[in-house]
Each structure stands twice: as C-alpha cells, then as structure tokens.
Amino acid sequence: MVILFIFILLVLILIIANIKIVPQAHSYIIERFGAYNGTWGVGLHAKVPFIDKIAKKVNLKEHVVDFPPQPVITKDNVTMQIDTVVYYQITDPKLFTYGVERPMMAIENLTATTLRNIIGDLELDETLTSRDTVNTKMRAILDEATDPWGIKINRVELKNIMPPKEIQDAMERQMKAERERRESILKAEGEKKSAILLAEGEKESAILRAEAKKQAAIKEAEGEAEAILTVQTAVAEGIKKINEASPSEAYIAIKSLESFEKAADGKATKIIIPSEIQGIAGLATSFKEVIANDK
Numbered sequence: 001m002v003i004l005f006i007f008i009l010l011v012l013i014l015i016i017a018n019i020k021i022v023p024q025a026h027s028y029i030i031e032r033f034g035a036y037n038g039t040w041g042v043g044l045h046a047k048v049p050f051i052d053k054i055a056k057k058v059n060l061k062e063h064v065v066d067f068p069p070q071p072v073i074t075k076d077n078v079t080m081q082i083d084t085v086v087y088y089q090i091t092d093p094k095l096f097t098y099g100v101e102r103p104m105m106a107i108e109n110l111t112a113t114t115l116r117n118i119i120g121d122l123e124l125d126e127t128l129t130s131r132d133t134v135n136t137k138m139r140a141i142l143d144e145a146t147d148p149w150g151i152k153i154n155r156v157e158l159k160n161i162m163p164p165k166e167i168q169d170a171m172e173r174q175m176k177a178e179r180e181r182r183e184s185i186l187k188a189e190g191e192k193k194s195a196i197l198l199a200e201g202e203k204e205s206a207i208l209r210a211e212a213k214k215q216a217a218i219k220e221a222e223g224e225a226e227a228i229l230t231v232q233t234a235v236a237e238g239i240k241k242i243n244e245a246s247p248s249e250a251y252i253a254i255k256s257l258e259s260f261e262k263a264a265d266g267k268a269t270k271i272i273i274p275s276e277i278q279g280i281a282g283l284a285t286s287f288k289e290v291i292a293n294d295k
Contacts, residue, residue: 014049015046015049017049018046018047018048018049018052019044019045019046020040020044020045020046020047020054021043021044021045022040022041022042022043022045023042024042025042025059025060025061026042026057026058026059026060027039027040027041027057027058027060027093028040028045028054028056028057028058029054029055029056029057029058029093029094029097030047030052030053030054030055031052031053031055032048032051032052032053033051036055036094036098037052039093039094055097056093056097058090058093058096058097059090060089060090060093061089062087062088062089062154063087063088063089063090064085064086064087065085065086065088065104065107065108066083066084066085066159067083067084067085067086067108067111067112068083069081069082069083069160069162070082070083070084070111070112070115070116072115072116072119072120073116073119073120074119074120074122074123074124074127075120075121075122075123075126076123076124078124078163078164078167079164080124080127080161080162080163080164080167081160081161081162082115082119082158082160082161082162083158083159083160084111084115084138084156084157084158084159085156085157085159086107086111086142086153086155086156087153087154087155087156087157088107088146088151088152088153088154089151089152089154090150090151090152091150091151091152092150093150094150095148095149095150096149096150096151097150099148099149099150100149103149103151106146106149107142107146107151110142110145110146111138111142111156114138114141114142115134115138118134118137118138119134122134124163124167127161128161128163131158131161134158135155135156135157135158138156139153139154139155139156142156
C-alpha cells in the first residue's frame with residue numbers, strides 16, 4: 001500500500017509539473033523528440049512528460065533596444081559616431097526561434113551596416129538635417145530584412161549624432177555668428193519700426209494741430225460774422241424804428257451833428273459839414289436861443 005501510494009503521488013506530481021500556464025503576451029515553442037511540435041498561446045496547457053519540451057518562451061510585447069554608437073563616414077569624408085534605438089516586436093514565435101541564431105546580434109549588425117550605407121550617401125549637413133529621412137529608410141530596410149525572422153521593426157530613431165570635436169567647434173561658431181546676425185537684423189527692424197511709428201506720430205500730431213488751428217479760425221470767423229450781423233441787425237432795426245417814427249429834419253440834423261462829434265472824437269481840428277446840415281444847425285441854434293429868452 002505504501003508503495004502504491006508513493007507511486008500515485010509521484011504520478012500526480014509529474015502531471016502537475018507538466019501542466020503549464022502561458023501568460024498574456026507570451027508564447028511557448030514546444031518540441032517533441034527535438035522537433036518543432038507546436039506553439040502554445042495564452043492559457044492552460046499540458047505536455048507529455050519526457051517527450052515534450054518547452055524549447056523557448058517568447059515575449060510578444062514591443063521591445064526597445066539601444067545600440068551603442070557606431071562609427072560612420074559621410075559622403076564628404078567626415079567620421080562621426082551615431083547610436084540608434086530600435087523598436088521591434090516578435091510576430092511569429094516559430095520563425096523567431098528557428099529563423100536566426102542570436103536575433104539581437106543580427107539586428108545590431110544589420111542596423112550598423114544599413115546606417116553606414118545610408119550615411120555614406122549623405123554629406124555632413126544633410127546628415128544633421130535629415131534624421132526623419134534616415135529613420136524612415138532604416139526602418140523600411142530593417143523591417144524587410146527581419147521579416148523572415150518573425151520580427152516586425154516598428155520604429156528606428158537616431159538617438160545621437162556626434163561629429164568630431166573640430167567639426168562641433170566650427171558648427172558652434174557658425175551658430176553663434178548666425179544668432180548674432182539674426183539679432184542684428186531684429187534690432188535693425190525694431191529701430192526701423194520705431195522710427196516709422198515716431199514719424200507717423202509726429203505726422204498725426206501736426207495734422208491734429210493744423211486741424212485745431214483751422215477749427216479755431218473757423219470759430220473765430222463765425223463769431224466775428226455773427227457779431228457784425230448782430231450790429232447790422234441792430235442798426236437796421238434802429239433805422240426802421242426811426243423811419244416808422246417820421247422824424248423831423250431838425251432831429252435828423254441834430255443826430256447828424258452828434259455823429260460828426262463822435263467821428264471827430266475831440267481830435268479833429270477841422271470838420272467839413274454839408275450846407276444843408278449847416279442851415280438846419282443854425283435853425284436849431286436859433287430855436288434854442290428863443291427858448292432861453294422866454295425863460
């Protein structure tokens with residue numbers, strides 16, 4: 001009984017040991033007698049003891065590999081160091097397992113040779129300004145080359161481009177000169193705009209001053225015209241009332257004399273009086289004397 005119990009226990013342990021659970025985003029490659037037998041997906045699986053073997057556990061998540069800097073030579077014979085970052089994903093676990101020995105080393109070497117070929121057709125300035133073009137070409141070439149290995153290249157990025165020290169110094173001087181040139185241009189444009197705004201302000205100020213003087217002159221002329229009109233209206237009204245009162249010739253003569261008196265203003269030494277006014281004036285004087293005698 002003890003031996004049977006031990007045997008049953010060993011069988012249970014063996015069965016349990018050969019039950020496997022494949023987690024999410026993983027696949028297991030199963031070999032039977034050393035040959036490919038199948039690919040386990042996510043879930044619960046059991047293998048035949050001593051016959052089946054899990055040859056490889058494959059992670060199906062997207063991977064990121066940062067390769068060390070690679071020396072490359074541009075078309076104009078400038079040697080520089082460029083490191084790349086490759087984003088890849090395993091799409092076929094079987095091909096990935098049996099397609100190539102040491103896939104990561106294969107991808108690294110393929111990346112280095114592809115990078116050298118692409119950069120060799122570009123000059124230094126093109127290399128520094130054509131990152132997107134280089135990334136796109138490398139991704140297409142690597143994706144096509146790794147397809148038989150069950151690998152999908154999703155993205156390739158040039159992480160750092162490191163020219164020689166003397167080239168970096170020359171580029172920095174060039175950038176500094178360009179910044180100074182742009183600063184000078186911006187300063188000149190600012191001064192130009194300031195001068196334009198100042199001139200426009202002076203122009204508008206002069207226009208406003210001229211307009212103010214014009215309006216003041218118009219108002220002054222209107223005031224004088226209104227005053228003259230008022231005086232003339234008053235004179236006309238006075239003449240009208242005098243005409244309505246039918247004044248005597250003596251009254252008119254007296255008023256005429258008063259007018260001459262005002263015209264002389266005490267400064268004139270000689271005043272010429274018309275003869276008709278002189279007769280009336282004499283008559284007026286005689287009349288005043290008669291009145292005085294009666295009194």
